[in-house]
Amino acid sequence: MAEKINPDIAKRNIALTGEVMRYLLENPKVFQSLPEQFELVILPEDDPEIRMYNLELLDKYGSEGKPIVFARMKSNPLTSQPSIFVPLAA
Numbered sequence: 001m002a003e004k005i006n007p008d009i010a011k012r013n014i015a016l017t018g019e020v021m022r023y024l025l026e027n028p029k030v031f032q033s034l035p036e037q038f039e040l041v042i043l044p045e046d047d048p049e050i051r052m053y054n055l056e057l058l059d060k061y062g063s064e065g066k067p068i069v070f071a072r073m074k075s076n077p078l079t080s081q082p083s084i085f086v087p088l089a090a
Contacts, residue, residue: 009049012047013053016050017040020040020073020084023081034084035067038066038068039064039069041055041068041069042054042071042073045072045073047075069084070084
């Protein structure tokens, strides 16, 4: 049986994803430096519920072999820009 997704979490996650995509499109040099076909994980600094939810999704489903890109940001995009980073393999 499929898990029921909390509509509030889904709505907030979609809004954050849109903000990250807008940032990347407005800053093509950042976008061009990212690996191809990456898995984006958004970690809002001021929304622990979404941060934990997204990390649990990553833990549960993995990245299917794709590089992982983390976006740390605040829920209100007017206060700051996302910090985009790709962890390096050890």
